Amino acid sequence: MAKDNTDMVDEDEDVDIDDTGPGGMKGADGGYAWEEEYKRSWDMIQEDESGSIQSIVTGLNDQRSRKRRVRDTDAVQRGIIRHVVLIIDESENMSMRDYSPTRIQVALNMVIAFIGEYFDQNPISQLSIIATKDGLAEKLTDLSGNPMDHINALKEKANKDLAGEPSLQNAVELGMHTLKRAPTHGSREIVCVFGSLTTCDPGDIEQTLDALKAAEVRVSMVHVAAEVHIFKRMCKETNGAFYVAKNEDSMRDLLFENIPPPAIVSAKATNDMIQMGFSIKANNSVPTPCVCHHELSFTGYICPRCKSKVCTLPTDCDVCGLPLVSAPHLARSYHHLFPEENFKEVTAATAGIADVADSACFGCGAEWSECGVGTTQTAEVGSGAAGGGGLGKYRCPRSVQGTMARTIYNVGIFIFATVVVVANAQGATSSAPAAAGMARGKVLAECGGDLLGWAGDDYGCCQHEHDCCGCHCCHHKAPEVTVHVIQPPPTFIYDVTQTACYTEHHDCCHCPYVCGPTCIPQGELLAPCNVGRRVAISHKAHKGGKE
Amino acid sequence: MSEPLESDPSLLVVVLDVNASSWAKSPLTVGNALQQMVIFINAYLALKSENGLAVLACNRRECRCLYPPSRASPAIERDIRVYEQFRVVDARVLAGVQAMLSGAEDIVGDPNKGIEECQTPMSQALSKALCHIHRVSESTSAKVWPRILVLSAADDSPREYIALMNTIFAAQRMGVLIDICKVFGRDSVFLQQAAEITGGNYLKVDTAGHESMLQTLMFTCLADHYTREILVSPTKEMIDFRATCFCHKRVVDIGYVCSVCLSIFCQVAPICSTCQTKFSFRIVRADSAQINGNLKGSPRSGAATVAMSTLSLA
Numbered sequence: 137m138a139k140d141n142t143d144m145v146d147e148d149e150d151v152d153i154d155d156t157g158p159g160g161m162k163g164a165d166g167g168y169a170w171e172e173e174y175k176r177s178w179d180m181i182q183e184d185e186s187g188s189i190q191s192i193v194t195g196l197n198d199q200r201s202r203k204r205r206v207r208d209t210d211a212v213q214r215g216i217i218r219h220v221v222l223i224i225d226e227s228e229n230m231s232m233r234d235y236s237p238t239r240i241q242v243a244l245n246m247v248i249a250f251i252g253e254y255f256d257q258n259p260i261s262q263l264s265i266i267a268t269k270d271g272l273a274e275k276l277t278d279l280s281g282n283p284m285d286h287i288n289a290l291k292e293k294a295n296k297d298l299a300g301e302p303s304l305q306n307a308v309e310l311g312m313h314t315l316k317r318a319p320t321h322g323s324r325e326i327v328c329v330f331g332s333l334t335t336c337d338p339g340d341i342e343q344t345l346d347a348l349k350a351a352e353v354r355v356s357m358v359h360v361a362a363e364v365h366i367f368k369r370m371c372k373e374t375n376g377a378f379y380v381a382k383n384e385d386s387m388r389d390l391l392f393e394n395i396p397p398p399a400i401v402s403a404k405a406t407n408d409m410i411q412m413g414f415s416i417k418a419n420n421s422v423p424t425p426c427v428c429h430h431e432l433s434f435t436g437y438i439c440p441r442c443k444s445k446v447c448t449l450p451t452d453c454d455v456c457g458l459p460l461v462s463a464p465h466l467a468r469s470y471h472h473l474f475p476e477e478n479f480k481e482v483t484a485a486t487a488g489i490a491d492v493a494d495s496a497c498f499g500c501g502a503e504w505s506e507c508g509v510g511t512t513q514t515a516e517v518g519s520g521a522a523g524g525g526g527l528g529k530y531r532c533p534r535s536v537q538g539t540m541a542r543t544i545y546n547v548g549i550f551i552f553a554t555v556v557v558v559a560n561a562q563g564a565t566s567s568a569p570a571a572a573g574m575a576r577g578k579v580l581a582e583c584g585g586d587l588l589g590w591a592g593d594d595y596g597c598c599q600h601e602h603d604c605c606g607c608h609c610c611h612h613k614a615p616e617v618t619v620h621v622i623q624p625p626p627t628f629i630y631d632v633t634q635t636a637c638y639t640e641h642h643d644c645c646h647c648p649y650v651c652g653p654t655c656i657p658q659g660e661l662l663a664p665c666n667v668g669r670r671v672a673i674s675h676k677a678h679k680g681g682k683e
Numbered sequence: 684m685s686e687p688l689e690s691d692p693s694l695l696v697v698v699l700d701v702n703a704s705s706w707a708k709s710p711l712t713v714g715n716a717l718q719q720m721v722i723f724i725n726a727y728l729a730l731k732s733e734n735g736l737a738v739l740a741c742n743r744r745e746c747r748c749l750y751p752p753s754r755a756s757p758a759i760e761r762d763i764r765v766y767e768q769f770r771v772v773d774a775r776v777l778a779g780v781q782a783m784l785s786g787a788e789d790i791v792g793d794p795n796k797g798i799e800e801c802q803t804p805m806s807q808a809l810s811k812a813l814c815h816i817h818r819v820s821e822s823t824s825a826k827v828w829p830r831i832l833v834l835s836a837a838d839d840s841p842r843e844y845i846a847l848m849n850t851i852f853a854a855q856r857m858g859v860l861i862d863i864c865k866v867f868g869r870d871s872v873f874l875q876q877a878a879e880i881t882g883g884n885y886l887k888v889d890t891a892g893h894e895s896m897l898q899t900l901m902f903t904c905l906a907d908h909y910t911r912e913i914l915v916s917p918t919k920e921m922i923d924f925r926a927t928c929f930c931h932k933r934v935v936d937i938g939y940v941c942s943v944c945l946s947i948f949c950q951v952a953p954i955c956s957t958c959q960t961k962f963s964f965r966i967v968r969a970d971s972a973q974i975n976g977n978l979k980g981s982p983r984s985g986a987a988t989v990a991m992s993t994l995s996l997a
Contacts, residue, residue, distance in 0.1 A: 217942060256856070321942035407960040409939040409951060414925040440936035458937070462924035464880060466945050467848040473944060474845055499814035501748040 214397040215323025216469050217410070218261035219279060220254070221311035222247060222327050226269040227302040229332040229361075235384060239331045239360050240298060242384055247329060248287050250391050255283040257395050257472075259450050259465040261322075264314050265289060266307050270300035271336040273307035279314055281450050281459075282428075302330065304367065305337035305344050308355065312344075315353055321408040325376075327394050328357040333364055341366060348374050354398065358390045397472050413440045413458040415449060427454045437462075687828050687908035692733035694819055694829040696812040697724060698805075699740040699749075699776075701783050705801040705837040709867035711890035716866060717780055719897035720834060724776070725769045727905060735827060737815050738776050740783055741808040743800070748811070749779035802840035805833070805874070806847040809861070813853055828908040830860040830883065832900075839873045851877045860911075862904045866890050876924075884916050929957060 183189055224247060230240035247265075254263060265276040265286055276289045308326060315324040335341070348355060348370070356376035357367050363380055371378035381387030415437035423432035426447040436445040442456040450461040496503050699720065706713045728734055738750040752775050759774045761767075809831065816829040831854070854861055860883040863874045870887060878885035884903050888896045906914055928935045928949035938947045944958040954961050 216945060406942075406963045407955075408942045409948070409962050410942055411937060412940050412947075413937050414935060416923065416925065463926040464848070464851075464876060464924060466926065466940070466947070467845070468852055469945060470845050471849055496753055497814075499811060500818040501751075501753065501811070501815065502818060503753075 214472050215321075215400050216258070216260070216397055216472060217319075217322040218258055218325060218397055219264075219315055219318035219322050220261065220325045220327055220394070221264045221266055221279075221314055222250075223266045223268060223273075223307045223311060223329070225302045225328070225330040225332055226267045226298050227300055227332050228298050229302075231298045232331070235360065235387075242387070243329050243331070243360065244290055246384075246388055246391050248290060249388070250395070251283050251286050251290075253392060253395050255281070257468070258397060259468045260459070260461055261397075262318070264311075266310055266314075268302040268304070268307040269298060271303045271306070271338075273303060273310045275310060275314065279318065281452065282448060284448075301334055301336035302332045303337050304328075304330075304335040304370070305339060305341045308344055308348065308370075312347065312351055312353055316351065319408065319410075320406045321410070323398060323400065324351070324353045325394070325398070326353055326355045327391075328355065328367075329360070329391065330357055330364075330367065331360045333361060335366065341370075345370055345373060356394055358387060360387060411458065413453065413460045414462060415439060415446070415460045418445060685826070687912070689909050691826050691828055691907075691909065692731055692735065693727075693907045694735035694737075694816060694827045695724075695727055696737045696739065696815060696829070696831045698808045698812055698831060698833045699738065699780065700742075700803045700805070700808075700833070700835045700837050701740045701780050702742050702801065702803045702837040703784055705803070705868065708801075709836055709890070711866050711896065713780070713784065716834065716836075716896060717777065719895075719900070721773050721776060722897055723900045723905070724772055726901065728768055728772065730905070730907075733825075735819060736772065737812070738772070738779075739808050739811055739815075740776075740780055741803055741805070742783055743803060744786075745783075746804075746808045746811055747779060747783060748815075750775045801838050801868075803835070803837035804840055804843055805835070805837075806843045806850050809833075809847070809850045809854070809877075813850065813857065813859065816859055817857065829857070830862065830908070832862045832864065832904050833874065833877075835863060835865050835871060835874055836867045838868060839871050844873065847873050847877070851880050854881045860908070862886070864888060864896065864900060864904070866896060879924075886917065 182192065224243065226240065230238070230243065232239050235242040251263065254261070260281070262279045262281050263277075263283075263286055264279040267274050267276055277286050280286075307328075311326045315326075318324055353374060354376045355371050355374045357371050357378050359367060359378070359380045361380070363378070368378040370376075377393065379390040379393070381390055418436050418438045420434050420436075423434050424436075424445060425432050426436050427444040428446050428448075428451065431447070433447060436447050437449050437460060438445055439453040439456060439458055439460055441458050442453060444453060444455040446453060446460060450459070450465050452459050697720065699717075701713070706716075709716075724736065724738070728736060736750060737748065740747050740749050750772055752771075759771060762770055765773075812831050816831075820827050820829065851861070854877070859881060861874075861877045861881045862883040863871070863878045863885045865871055865874065865885070865887050867890060875885050877883070886899055886903060888894050888899050890896060903917055923934070925934050925936065926938060926947045927933065928938055929946045930948050930950070930952070933949050935947065935949045938949060939951055940947055941955040941958065941960060941962075943960045944955060946955055946957040948955075952962070
């Protein structure tokens with residue numbers, strides 16, 4: 137179930153509840169799920185030669201952690217500045233005890249965790265919370281960027297009383313009104329956590345659905361009980377995702393699917409320049425009140441426009457409304473723009489001779505035997521049951537020594553997209569077609585020149601007479617975009633921004649393997665190999681966009 | 684995260700920057716700095732027997748783990764007069780750095796003279812340090828309080844900005860303090876942010892002016908998580924978190940940010956110079972965003988006006 141967002145969008149008619157495959161209710165062999173033989177989860181656990189099940193359990197755990205580790209690394213335009221409305225079902229149905237202690241308690245814990253994670257990953261985004269009960273919708277918090285406000289609001293009142301039926305229509309209408317004043321460059325999303333199998337609506341929900349589609353609001357839902365046709369349809373028709381949680385863990389996973397920003401599919405989305413204030417931290421000798429909570433404090437951040445003091449960043453200034461951020465907050469959002477590639481698992485088939493000889497994890501330096509990672513022989517034993525077929529080793533996809541394509545961030549003060557054109561000794565096997573498609577920055581492709589033609593020696597280094605790093609045909613130079621022409625070592629690079637020619641020693645990622653789940657913290661982007669990534673932001677509508 | 688107790692052990696990862704080119708300019712010699720660092724490490728190990736340690740060294744080319752040693756590395760002769768753990772650490776660190784420095788001479792000889800000569804890919808070392816910390820904390824049941832100490836001499840390497848920021852945020856999430864000891868050169872903007880974001884100390888030691896690096900380290904970086912809550916850390920200079928605009932490299936108070944790639948500009952431009960996005964002919968000011976929203980869609984106006992009034996009240 138834990139698929140990435142891209143799959144959610146173009147998922148077909150059915151949502152698979154029992155994880156049997158894309159056919160949903162249809163099982164793996166094409167029949168309905170209930171016609172299938174009952175799968176006994178304990179059947180797949182088999183003892184190894186020594187009679188221990190430890191290796192199998194480890195394999196299963198690895199598989200689980202691996203599943204969550206795979207991130208969407210497509211370079212598509214994402215709505216980095218998001219506006220999300222969280223709708224929480226607070227009807228009587230949420231008091232059921234199929235989750236321990238109650239559905240609502242579990243749901244609220246998850247939502248609180250979600251809010252923390254959401255703002256950690258999307259620091260310049262906004263959130264609003266709506267609760268629905270007794271056929272009504274109530275806004276708990278308005279759109280704002282301060283996680284503590286939302287969490288406090290949830291802790292204070294929400295779970296005190298559950299009553300009546302929820303109203304999806306009322307809640308969604310209220311959510312839409314909240315989102316309407318969100319600027320068009322951001323994404324508009326509604327994320328629902330529901331436990332009821334009914335909705336008590338005042339009017340025709342079809343009209344609401346049409347309005348949602350017109351407003352291009354994306355609705356996603358995590359249901360704690362079962363699939364409901366209208367809920368699912370609403371999600372599907374608005375390009376959202378509908379999920380049914382199987383248990384507490386899966387609920388967490390499914391809700392957290394909504395944390396990375398989705399690709400922009402909206403036709404109405406605009407690109408804007410957003411005015412933002414970069415505040416300076418203030419240290420007062422006398423405590424002064426902040427404008428947000430009216431509490432006295434020594435420190436705070438000063439709004440550069442109206443000079444009022446707020447206590448936390450990022451936020452909107454309460455006096456003049458200027459969004460206040462700091463440079464690290466913008467940097468925190470960059471990992472959605474410039475995603476690190478997923479580590480690939482090394483299988484016995486893909487491992488080279490040198491790989492087997494390699495004795496330790498590159499990341500943490502531990503011996504493979506310490507990590508429980510198998511060598512080629514033992515891997516086959518484990519893979520049968522675990523279904524992974526891998527060695528449990530992971531490799532950075534860029535560390536393949538034969539591949540010369542790699543990218544270097546060219547950084548002025550922050551970053552720029554760069555495209556690498558490969559020139560190898562054999563000739564034109566460059567990544568140019570891909571580069572041409574990717575290069576939103578129209579990297580030297582202004583003239584439509586044949587990128588493949590670059591792969592000659594002409595573009596190797598600045599000592600050549602050619603206008604190196606400029607387009608062959610039109611001599612166009614894009615000052616802010618750098619083309620690194622990489623040849624087998626030694627490599628010559630011309631860096632336009634620094635106007636200096638120097639060589640780059642061939643430090644193509646030496647990172648042979650890391651032990652994946654064991655050494656790299658979950659959800660973080662560490663690059664022990666420290667190699668930049670080919671990056672470009674494609675403005676084309678994402679696949680599975682609006683039909 | 685629970686509160687640190689006095690009895691909890693720490694895990695210190697020392698990252699040594701052994702970039703030969705930048706040390707060559709430093710008033711403090713590598714040997715001298717290394718001696719002081721080894722004394723500091725011994726002091727740290729002596730504080731608590733459960734304290735964990737790892738030492739990484741990195742130069743432009745590679746990042747090596749000097750301690751704990753890999754199994755393949757040759758054994759060291761025993762010496763009965765020195766405390767076993769000190770001896771192993773000292774020998775490994777000194778030998779390792781020596782090996783890396785002598786290996787680095789090749790680089791100095793090659794035509795690699797350039798801007799990046801004095802830069803060290805710190806993100807690589809910090810990533811490895813975090814991997815090590817994560818591994819240790821996963822494998823032990825007892826609570827270990829991790830921190831990283833970076834001895835830095837080299838300049839920032841701007842091309843690894845994103846990698847470094849990702850690393851810093853990862854450290855923040857893991858609750859790892861990053862202490863920075865900068866012995867030479869300009870202040871490192873990136874490492875200042877690392878210390879600030881993770882709650883560590885940024886120390887600039889004026890080695891030319893006879894400030895002792897060892898003394899500074901002993902008084903600030905030796906303290907574990909528990910002690911740091913009691914101690915008053917050296918006054919941090921105000922770190923300016925304002926951004927620099929991409930167009931003129933000016934520090935901006937109120938900037939304009941591209942909604943696609945988050946580039947920062949100090950003035951309005953029709954096209955984003957980074958991602959070539961063409962902007963619509965309006966700037967989203969916070970106070971006018973709602974009005975713009977009104978103009979876009981016809982059926983919205985009523986609700987949006989209501990929303991506006993509620994916003995101004997909020």
